[in-house]
Amino acid sequence: MITKRRLNKMGKITLAIIIMLGLSIIFFLTRKYTKNEMHILKMTEKYQIKIDYPITHQKKLDKQIKEYITLEKEKFLNTVNLKIPVEESQKYELVIGYQLVKQQDSNKTVHYHIHFESYTYLGENQYIRNDKTFHYDSKNKKNLSINDYLEESKALDKLSILSYYYMMQHIEENSLELDENIIKQVTTIEYDNYEHFFLKNEGLELLLPLYKISAEHDEVIKIIIPIKEINQLLKKQYKIVENEKRKEPIISKKRDISKFKDKKLIAFTFDDGPSAITTNQLLDGLKQYNANVTFFVLGNRVEANQNILKRAYQEGHEIGSHTYNHRNLLLLNNYARIQEIKETNQAIENIIGEKPTLLRPPYGNINEETKKISNMHIIEWGIDTLDWKTKDKELIAKRIVDNAYDGAIVLLHDIYEPSVEGALLAMERLEQEGYAFVTISEMAQLKNVELDYTTLYRQFN
Numbered sequence: 001m002i003t004k005r006r007l008n009k010m011g012k013i014t015l016a017i018i019i020m021l022g023l024s025i026i027f028f029l030t031r032k033y034t035k036n037e038m039h040i041l042k043m044t045e046k047y048q049i050k051i052d053y054p055i056t057h058q059k060k061l062d063k064q065i066k067e068y069i070t071l072e073k074e075k076f077l078n079t080v081n082l083k084i085p086v087e088e089s090q091k092y093e094l095v096i097g098y099q100l101v102k103q104q105d106s107n108k109t110v111h112y113h114i115h116f117e118s119y120t121y122l123g124e125n126q127y128i129r130n131d132k133t134f135h136y137d138s139k140n141k142k143n144l145s146i147n148d149y150l151e152e153s154k155a156l157d158k159l160s161i162l163s164y165y166y167m168m169q170h171i172e173e174n175s176l177e178l179d180e181n182i183i184k185q186v187t188t189i190e191y192d193n194y195e196h197f198f199l200k201n202e203g204l205e206l207l208l209p210l211y212k213i214s215a216e217h218d219e220v221i222k223i224i225i226p227i228k229e230i231n232q233l234l235k236k237q238y239k240i241v242e243n244e245k246r247k248e249p250i251i252s253k254k255r256d257i258s259k260f261k262d263k264k265l266i267a268f269t270f271d272d273g274p275s276a277i278t279t280n281q282l283l284d285g286l287k288q289y290n291a292n293v294t295f296f297v298l299g300n301r302v303e304a305n306q307n308i309l310k311r312a313y314q315e316g317h318e319i320g321s322h323t324y325n326h327r328n329l330l331l332l333n334n335y336a337r338i339q340e341i342k343e344t345n346q347a348i349e350n351i352i353g354e355k356p357t358l359l360r361p362p363y364g365n366i367n368e369e370t371k372k373i374s375n376m377h378i379i380e381w382g383i384d385t386l387d388w389k390t391k392d393k394e395l396i397a398k399r400i401v402d403n404a405y406d407g408a409i410v411l412l413h414d415i416y417e418p419s420v421e422g423a424l425l426a427m428e429r430l431e432q433e434g435y436a437f438v439t440i441s442e443m444a445q446l447k448n449v450e451l452d453y454t455t456l457y458r459q460f461n
């Protein structure tokens, strides 16, 4: 009897261990699986690297992406290592951001269109742009080009004519001044011109690379060829099915802030997002502390993460701009600067129905001219958590709590899990010290500050 009972007990323990092991393996795998993005941020005295890239969980595609990113990084570092140090605001720079569009064809095969914008700054006027786009058929596991999507060889001729037409329309609408020759060159049937595109619900979005044609330009021109026209050129299985999307207006929850009048106030701000996983995690956590925060989002991430942006806005958080590509604004010409700001405001308005009024320039770098161009309120910070560097939730929380004061603006990044956890930990502690957590606009209102267009706001007190 005794032995039997013992065995039973042993059996139970073994079973429990097996279950626990199983659960942790599942937990580990799903965690690994849900990771959908990588972020690299490196700042030294000489240079800064900021790279975002997706993890698609398509083995072959992810390998190519990794190779591309590694090569860009190596090229940059090899060149920069030979260069002399420069002053702080003119550091050498490598910035790579991306946009991913997943589209299903009529055979239910998912196609990945991933466009990388890569900018390298090597001092003086040496700005090198080197974009790369992957079009990946996930069923046949192979890369496609524009020709694979078009019905017959003549279709590229027709696409070239359409591109020219929509390019002219775009130029007129935006009153751009562009040399006729450049327009012709960038829309000829050269394959290079049609490397960067997305098949989207609205049509074919083409990114025409002016930077390849003319040294004076470092941009692409984005045009959309509408469904009814592009469908005539696409192979049967790739024709875009029109789906009527009803655009429901989104309403931001307003709250009564008069109850915070006697509280110490602190504004948590989160840059570089939104991010599907970590921003959601943050939004869940903020409810517990009755906290509203400010997100300075990157324009190139807005469309792909629109649901999370909508959620943040609906729940009463404030949405500001952190520019489109996270480039150092001080190094750009006026046209590129305007694009960085304008495109972001447009991308945000497309999703939440309202343009942002707050701008946080990347690295906090901005000059008088850009301030004037932007016509936005410039928000910097008073407490730098260095979260991107330490990636340690305890350290991040400690830095915030130790440095907290009434009217402070805290800088964080909602693309890293330790930042999100650290912010929530800090809130738990600060709440006990009598702090309330408000957005920048709420803070300004409560402190009776009317935001202007010349001040760099680092705190409110």
Ligand code: ZN
Residues within 6 Å of the ligand: 271, 272, 322, 326, 362, 363
């Ligand atoms: Zn940033």
